[in-house]
Amino acid sequence: MKSQNIRLCFNNTVKALFISALLLFNTNLFAEDLEVTGNITQLGNDWLVVQGYTFYVDQNTELRGPNGSIVQFSFYQLNDLVQVKGNNRGDGTYLATRVKLEDVPNNSNEIELTGYVSAKGTNSFDINGTTFLVDANTIFRGRRGNPFSFDMIQVGMLLEVKALLQTNGDFLATRVKAEDDNHQHGNEVEVTGLIESKSTNSIIIGQWEFFVNSQTVILDRNNLLIGFSQLNVGDRVEVKAFKQLDNTFLAVRIKLEDNPQSQIEIKARIENIIGNDITV
Numbered sequence: 001m002k003s004q005n006i007r008l009c010f011n012n013t014v015k016a017l018f019i020s021a022l023l024l025f026n027t028n029l030f031a032e033d034l035e036v037t038g039n040i041t042q043l044g045n046d047w048l049v050v051q052g053y054t055f056y057v058d059q060n061t062e063l064r065g066p067n068g069s070i071v072q073f074s075f076y077q078l079n080d081l082v083q084v085k086g087n088n089r090g091d092g093t094y095l096a097t098r099v100k101l102e103d104v105p106n107n108s109n110e111i112e113l114t115g116y117v118s119a120k121g122t123n124s125f126d127i128n129g130t131t132f133l134v135d136a137n138t139i140f141r142g143r144r145g146n147p148f149s150f151d152m153i154q155v156g157m158l159l160e161v162k163a164l165l166q167t168n169g170d171f172l173a174t175r176v177k178a179e180d181d182n183h184q185h186g187n188e189v190e191v192t193g194l195i196e197s198k199s200t201n202s203i204i205i206g207q208w209e210f211f212v213n214s215q216t217v218i219l220d221r222n223n224l225l226i227g228f229s230q231l232n233v234g235d236r237v238e239v240k241a242f243k244q245l246d247n248t249f250l251a252v253r254i255k256l257e258d259n260p261q262s263q264i265e266i267k268a269r270i271e272n273i274i275g276n277d278i279t280v
Contacts, residue, residue: 033088035112037102040080048076048084048099051111051165055086055096064100076101088115088128090242090250092215111171114160114179116253117153118217119225125153129215132163132173141177148178155225156217156253189249192238192257195231203231203239203254210241210251219255231256 034053042049047056057063057073065071076082081102086094115127124133134150142148153159158179163171193205202211212218212228220226231237236257241249 033086033114034094035083035085037083037110038081040076040078040082043076043078046073047093048082048096050082050084053084053086054093055084055099056089056093057096057099061096062098062100064098066101068100071101073099088242090244110162110164112160112162114158116217117155117157117159118215120153120155123150125159127159127161130171132161132171132176134173134176138173139175141175143178143180146178148176150176152178154223156219156223156255188240188242190238190240193236195233195235195237198231198233201228203237203251205237205239208239208249210239210249210254212251212254216251217253219253221256221258223255226256 036051036053038051040048040050041052042054046058047054049055061073063071063073063075065075076099083098083100083102084096085098086096089095111130113127113130117125117127118129119126121131123135124131126132138150140148140150140152142152153176160177160179161173162175163173166172189208191205191208191210195203195205197204201213202209204210216228218226218228218231220230231254238253238255238257239251240253241251244250
């Protein structure tokens with residue numbers, strides 16, 4: 001049998017379509033989106049609230065009690081001091097990967113958060129709707145040991161932040177670390193292409209529709225924050241989005257790109273290949 005390259009043929013109506021797909025392992029190779037330590041202030045059958053963040057649990061959530069023992073979710077009670085790690089579900093809540101009872105109270109006012117910067121002030125920045133203040137004691141760490149400072153923070157940048165809740169309700173950042181913006185979650189896609197149509201809360205690129213909300217970061221070509229109304233049909237944009245429970249995609253960041261081209265570039269996990277069709 002002659003050896004030959006495997007070619008996937010795509011719809012002829014698409015002039016140029018280049019798909020770069022990342023096959024990912026099922027295991028979570030990357031850190032969770034959020035880690036907080038605090039008292040349980042609200043508690044339901046499959047959810048709890050810590051530091052104002054709502055975490056849901058499922059059969060894959062690791063539940064730990066005293067001395068690290070495995071417990072059922074019904075073990076936890078209001079006001080228990082717990083450490084919770086979770087991933088953003090895209091609807092303002094988180095799916096807990098681990099809930100651990102804190103045997104010895106450390107600092108119940110500590111928060112750890114990873115996300116995109118949506119706004120920046122003279123001594124503060126916002127991530128996921130939370131404002132973090134900095135002071136002379138805040139530690140800044142760059143990627144791969146590179147120098148980093150508050151002045152280098154830009155809207156749209158991915159940061160990992162550790163902070164302490166102050167008596168006045170503010171969060172003071174104790175450590176800010178720049179993160180590589182290439183961590184791929186199983187439900188994350190990245191698409192670059194021309195906006196073909198636009199509604200009041202979504203844009204369409206090729207066969208993809210991306211919805212926006214108040215947390216979506218939208219940047220111009222100079223990485224400056226702009227509004228959704230400033231996006232136009234025909235603009236070339238890079239979109240990063242997460243697949244929602246209803247199978248729609250919610251954009252977390254949209255950035256205007258230069259040099260419009262008649263092509264779409266997609267990065268996502270391949271879910272299925274049947275004949276000439278690829279499902280992502």
